[in-house]
Amino acid sequence: MIKTKSLSEAFREAEFRVGEHSKRNVQVLKEAFKDVSGNIESDFYGRGKVIDDFQDQMMKYLGKESAIFFPSGTMAQQIALRIWCDEKKVKKVAYHPLCHLELHEEDGLKKLHHIESILLADKDQLITLADVQTIQEDIACLVLELPQSGIGGQLPDYTELQAISAYCREKGIKLHLDGARLFEILPYYEKTAAEVCSLFDSVYISFYKGIGGIAGAVLAGTKAFTSESKIWKRRYGGDLISLYPYVISSDYYFKLRINKMAQYYEEAKELAKLYNQCPGVKTIPENPVSNMFHVHMNLPEKELEPILVRIYETTGIAFTSYLQQNGSSCSYETNTGDNYAELPKEKLRAAFSQLEKEISKIAL
Amino acid sequence: MIKTKSLSEAFREAEFRVGEHSKRNVQVLKEAFKDVSGNIESDFYGRGKVIDDFQDQMMKYLGKESAIFFPSGTMAQQIALRIWCDEKKVKKVAYHPLCHLELHEEDGLKKLHHIESILLADKDQLITLADVQTIQEDIACLVLELPQSGIGGQLPDYTELQAISAYCREKGIKLHLDGARLFEILPYYEKTAAEVCSLFDSVYISFYKGIGGIAGAVLAGTKAFTSESKIWKRRYGGDLISLYPYVISSDYYFKLRINKMAQYYEEAKELAKLYNQCPGVKTIPENPVSNMFHVHMNLPEKELEPILVRIYETTGIAFTSYLQQNGSSCSYETNTGDNYAELPKEKLRAAFSQLEKEISKIAL
Structure with a gap:
């Protein structure tokens, strides 16, 4: 047979x-580096022109005060939530049942930070303002993933998003954007990244989805927020001596595909x-x-x-x-x-x- | 003036x-990749030939059952200590006052794991068997850094090392090797890496010190130990979709300089x-x-x-x-x-x- x-x-x-x-092969790296001079100095534990320039570029693109490059979104997002929980002294956050933090991180948030999560909305539905309004307990942060990839990449109406943002600000709940695919939704919303990000207190973006880079993420927010995130990046072992293989390739593919x-x-x-x-x-x-x-x-x-x-x-x-x-x-x-x-x-x-x-x- | x-x-x-x-510039990457085919497939979240082959090579070189590639030693070592603490249900370890975990990680071990540390020996001296014997409390793990870089890269006599290892085994204390510079001490000890590592339960090695790679680390031990370490690597956000920029360059410079x-x-x-x-x-x-x-x-x-x-x-x-x-x-x-x-x-x-x-x- x-x-x-x-x-x-x-x-x-x-x-x-x-x-x-x-x-996803070595050619992705080779192409990104083919016109990069060998004389360009490595970044050095989060410092140096190569990483500073890219962080500045992303800071401006996202319309935030500051942006920090991370090896991964898993690391960046856990850190964001930890910072918001510490600030409010409330170890509780809310997110969608199909959130990356809930499904793909081996419970890092709970095991490393003892942060509890409230799952909002049915798992085949988007989080609505009504869902957020049902939260009885005090939470430090609400995570929204735009688009919600676990249900095919759906998006709330922009007015709903604005209403959730306004509600969170009123209630003292920080709003964090899982923007793993933020670039990809801007044509539908007909908004700039900075406009969408202005609704959020902290934002994570990724460089290997629509952008098609090798790996890497950026976390953005106020200077106070990102300064704290750098300390946590060091604690996590994410403050590598050299992140340039990811930084330079992210920059290359960002320029190649953002438009x-x-x-x-x-x-x-x-x-x-x-x-x-x-x-x-x-x-x-x-x-x-x-x-x-x-x-x-x-x-x-x-x-x-x-x-x-x-x-x-x-x-x-x-x-x-x-x-x-x-x-x-x-x-x-x-x-x-x-x-x-x-x-x-x-x-x-x-x-x-x-x-x-x-x-x-x-x-x- | x-x-x-x-x-x-x-x-x-x-x-x-x-x-x-x-x-430390981009040429380091370019040289490592110049003869690597673009068709080589990326690793994919810790799997795939490119990462498996290198891990196998390091496993054999270190004489351990299993070896896992990590973005950084900071991440690998905290995880090793967490695993040993969980296993013994004792959240206490001992190490040198100039240990990387104590000085350069923003207290990650305490902030992420609530693991206490006992500092052994004066800061300008090596840890001796006598120091280890003074420990009154129950500890899960002792970390030895060979050579002790904070004091110029000093080493205990090999017999002292053997005695500390035997003592730890007798007392049920896991012995972890901070082998950031393990390769560099083998000519002095006139031992293979596997011989030195046989004295330890877990071992971390680095690829950007004597080896001169871009970044990256390996954690080795029993299969049970490294399986657990992979879960923690995911929790830390260290299980990147692609680690090949570090894996391939580590492999290249390992072969270039190990001899x-x-x-x-x-x-x-x-x-x-x-x-x-x-x-x-x-x-x-x-x-x-x-x-x-x-x-x-x-x-x-x-x-x-x-x-x-x-x-x-x-x-x-x-x-x-x-x-x-x-x-x-x-x-x-x-x-x-x-x-x-x-x-x-x-x-x-x-x-x-x-x-x-x-x-x-x-x-x-």
Whole structure:
């Protein structure tokens, strides 16, 4: 019996990938450094021109008093919450049930800081002002992730966001932005980063999602806040002797892609439409508000996987490397990056046409 | 009045530096990556061939069951101590007063883990077995730094080290090695890294001291220990999506320099002799046991600095970029790396001869 190729194998071997930028390989570093002079001095434990210049650039872009480069968002966000909890002497914060802090950090916030979290909103819904108003206990900080990636990258209306911000200020609750994908939502909101960030007391941004860098994050806020964050960065062992491999590559890819976010957003809407035309397929959100969304297909994994493998092999177009089964249906996250514009459109159409045909045979 | 050049300016402008390898600049990264294929896949949150292979190499080199790559030693060591404290349910450890954990981490161990520390030995002395035997309280772990860099890089006799290890095992105290400069002491001990590490339950090593990489560390021990350390690495935000900029450069410089440690050690002894021939100058230790030592000169900074600046300007040879004044004398740390072999020996002799002459005029 011939073993069928697995989805991840077929994905790996396919000529074209619908999402992402390029592959995550050493070329990403090589490209970022190819025109950088070897004489540029390393940063030195958080100091030096190379890190100062990039931090200044991000500080201005975010419209904050100060910005500090971190190895990771996990580190930056835990530190932000710790600072707000210490300031208010309240070890409690609130965030979404699918928040990175809750799902992907092995309970670092609790284990390292003994900070309790209140989970706001149902896990398939956005946090609303009404949710925030239900909080009975005293909390130091509310975290909002824009877009909420765990539910396909949904966004509240901007007026709702303004209302939550005003409410938090009135109640003495610090508002922290998980802006891992902040750049990606600006075309939808039609706001500058600084305008969005003005609603928040502290902001984290990432350089390896829409920007497509190697790794790295920035935490921004008042000077007092970031000064305190630098002490914690040292405590965490994040104040490396040299962060320039991440700083310089973040700078390179920021400049390369920051003005392409509107293009990615338009492409995401186009791609979501292609999915939504297929029977038994829907995207969440139906109309993307950034470069990302979730795809839900009404088929169990054992039926869907061979269909996708055949599509990848026939057309060379690969949609996803994995499927997550929920009951009798499957879902996956997708996005649009530099790869999307490179796709031969007739092959993309052929892939969707085959998807529609194969699903119709089974599902309907 | 013409302003005299500062020591750091003169150091920066001098043609030759006595210590270190090359300058800490982007060239260090470029050299490490010049022959690395762009097709090599990034590690992905601590997994993948690029990180697995290097961890395996270090595991074997250190003779431990398992080794995990970390962004920094600060992170790796705090985590090691936390694991040992949790295992024994005793939140107390012992280490030297000049330990990195005590001096350079903004009290991370206390602030993040509430672990108390007992400071062993006078700060200008090594920790002895007798010191360890004086500990009355129950402790989870003893940290030994080999060599003790804060006092010029001194080392206990190997038999003393064995005795401390045996005592700790008998008493149920875990022994952790701060091996930031482990590679550098192996020629003096005439032992393999695995032999030294066999005396310890957990070991941290660094890749940007004698090895001269960009940044990065490895923590090694039993599989159970390193599995737990990976969870903590995630909690700390050290489990980056891509650590390959540090992994690949650490691997490159490890291979380049691991067999040069004996050379650096011999050169350090030669350099220390040159210093010790000068009146009012002594090195600690008098005979280095690694590639590092401290230089003490019996002159206050305001008299010594202009002498050094003149030497740098006349000979092109620069000894140090800074001076630390202690009472009426000064000291600094120095070491031997790739730079030392490149020094024109007649210029080095001229520099020391000028040092001797100028100090003699004032000090005697």
